[in-house]
Amino acid sequence: MIEKKFPDIAILSLKAKDFATEITKYKVKARNMSCKSQISSEHVTNNKAVRDLLVSRGIVKIV
16 A cells, blocks of 8 residues: 555656656667567566655555
8 A cells, every 4th residue: 555645646656657667668779669568567577666756755655
């Protein structure tokens, strides 16, 4: 469960997801990915990286 520290955490969450999606789109183009499993794996990796950033910066806390 994620403990919310910002009153606007919903907006921040949407922006974080959008950021991860944009990273995925960039990497897919840069690496010429076409396989659905590669793209999915890349997206999962980017979502985790963004989530880890939010945790490391103290924006959200995993409890």
